[in-house]
Amino acid sequence: MFTTIKNKFILFAILLIGITITIPQFLLISQFEKNFYQRSELLLTTTMRTLKYGLTSAMMRGEQKNIQSIIDTLSTYANINRIRIYNPSGKIDYSTVPSDVNKNIAEVAPHHMDDLLPDNKITRFDDENKLYSLAEPLLNEELCRTCHKEKDVIAYLDIDSDLTEAENLFQAGVDKMLYTTIIVLIVLILGFYLIFNIFINNPLQKIVSGLNEIQAGNLDIKLKESRKDEMGAVNRHFNDMVSKLKSSKVQIEELHFEQLQRADRLKTLGELTSQMAHEINNHIGVIMTRADYLQLESGREPMLNKYISDFEVIFKQTEKLSSITHNILKHSKKSHKKFIIVDLCNSIDNILLMVQPTCKKSNINCFKNTDLKEVLIYADPLQIEQVLINLVSNSIDAVGENGQIEISLKKQDEDELKLSVEDNGCGIDQEKIEHIFSPFFTTKSAEKGTGLGLYITKNICDNHNIDISCISKVGVGTNFTLKIKSI
Template sequence: MFKSVKNRFILFSLLFIVLSVSIPSMFLLYLFNVNFKQRSEVMLKTSFEVINNCLRHVMMHDDKDVDEVIERYNDVPNLRRILFFNEQGIVTFSSEPQLKNKYLEKLDDDFDFSELNKGPVITHDLSQGTVSVIDRVPNSRECRSCHGNAKNIAYINLEAKMTPAESYFYTGTMHIFFLAAAIIIIIFLGFYFMFNKFINKPLKQVIKAMDDVEGGNLDTQLIITKEDEFGILFRHFNRMAGTLKDNGRQIEELHFEQLRRADRLVKLGELAAEMAHEINNPIGVIMTRTDFLQMEAADSETLKKYLDDLDVIQKQVNKISGITGSILKYGKKLPKNFSKVKLEEIIKESLSVLQPRISKKNIKIKKEINCDGCLINGDQQQLEQAFINIINNAVDAVDEEGTIDIKISKNEKEELIVQIMDDGMGMDDRQIGQIFNPFYTTKSVDKGTGLGLYIVKKILQNHHAEIICKSNLGQGTTFIVQFNFSGEKNEKNTDY
């Protein structure tokens, strides 16, 4: 539910707004409440002290008229009522004559007069809009001549009206809560509108455009209407889409050209095979004639002096025959046949095919065979094709008089490992990560199609083998081929 930015924004915005509005509101309500209560208490206590002092003054003189004291303060603004009552709750004196000698209704049946020894009891009656205080009139020393040793002479109840501000506060607390809720809703809707307009809507446009590009529509462009961060993002997206479109077109053109080149190479290979076949016919005649002349020279003093020349001719003709034979063997599509083959022989045949190139660059080949027989279950033609490609790449990579090391060994699992190492220019990590991709090549356009190592990997996968490339710039390259014998029973007869 909260995976999208929109939902998380709504949640955290709502929490932030609620906390931002409710905490200050509750704090202000608390302060107002404390302020009004303290003000009411101070006012009532002050009134009580004034009335009590006035009453003491009157009682100390001969008139002792309590009603006169009550009447004197009855007209004080906001002072609603003055009552004197005894411990039985019977009103003895009152600013309202009809209450005199009646029970004070606001006293509960379980009212504890001893609580008044701790201080006055103040109550707020929100329904009547009044504040009331009940306190005792203590029997001081000068009053004991008349009232004996009683602890309290009487009890007094002062009731005052709340000020308009107090009434509005106490009756409007719920209104304040509703107002806070309304403010929260308004602020949230404002935040949501701004988020939806300035963030969510542009994000949806970007997501839709990216989906279109992912679907292959590289003509997708975003309309730039603002110069803010999203405007910059839209501009970069449009530039990216345009670059992808141009690169895609260039890649298609390059792939098409490489496919054409691959097709030409295939035709050239077929033509080379036909030419090798045609060359073999006159080569066969030359070999036959040379053999005949060698036999004649053995018995003829006249021809004997040409024997060395005939041997040279015979060797060179045999070399030509070997080269054409290798071309025919490599170029001819033979049926796939998995059988026990010797890796050493496959490497030897691969080097034989590439011998003219190796000799031309005067490359030194070092072979190290650390296994007996080096037998594997595979297709000899496919494996020769794979190793010819690997060794041919090594020949391309090394300079004149370079070195190529070929090592065949077994690991602790008795699995055959072939390592082909050259001292050429090497590759960086980016190139290593792409060399097995189709149509990727580090060679110039006229030398490579980018299909060789791709085909090598497929052939080796067909033989349950793994190929790994290790290389550093300026330090040469090593190709490691490891055959996994556990998969020998599931051979695939796949043409490459």
């Protein structure tokens, strides 16, 4: 219910307004009520003392007939409403209202005898009749026992006093104050609600609606910028953001289309290369067969002995060419992931053999640096070789002619290997390094780079739980390091 800003604002506004208005009023009313109660209690106590003094004097002189005149006189005091004297059984013996005499106090003034004990007095406020009352027992003291044989209490004295004019005005004012408070609360809450809706909630709802439109793919949405306040500034920034998103979307779509075109061309080129490698292999097979036959014949024909070394050179070079075309065919075929035990040293040798023609053409020294003879890992051999060929190919593009590429393999500890591909090429800017594994990000020209090589490399490494990192310095070179678990 209170998950939206609107509902939270309304709730806290009601609480804040209620607390700031009602608490001071409650404290003020409580203080006034306390003051009036103390004044009325003082009036009743003073009147009670006077009544007890008059009764004691009259009874001591044996003038019980003057009791009625005493209470009648006291009833003329300001704000005294009525005075009653009733016996312990509740029968009223004397009263300033003649009709009360001989009636039971429970009929005339209910609850006046409640909780009344011989040793206490009770002051009450009758909210229904707007009266303060004081009830107190007239104890049977030693001087009175010669005439009164009652054990503890002779009678009970009961005095009622009206509210003063100030108290009546206060009571009326309290009611008006309560009604006024309720009206003020309603007005303030409605005012805050309207202000919140007009200046905060409605603009926020438009922004939320705009964001939903963007999520749905509509980048033509625009918010009004006529307002000069903070919401107007938010709307302007929103429109700027949408404009940049639209522009970026167009650029991404254009780049994506270009990359798809290039990927399609590369696919076609790969298929043609595969076909060419297959045709070359057929001819290589013929050459190798003939070279092998001539080597055998040179052992029987003395005239061919002088060509034995030439036949060996032809055979070895043809084997090397066959190995290159075999690797091309192997990497051009679509294959499923297959994790097996792989000799990493052998994979490095395969890659060096594949890139040898390119390196030789540009006079690039690409070599392996390791003391390890056999390093076994659990991996997909084609994907591991794809990682290596991607890294070495990038290094070839970076070093240009007369460069150097070193593939080093070392053991970090018992079960971890460190494989590095380091070159002395142009290097990468520090601000670009954090983006090199993102798809379609490339530092190469459009003719050379697709921006997918390192992205694919990173995914393969993640699938093999290989940690890959890059250190580079412009003008010095780049080093890619892979941390691989051995078996």
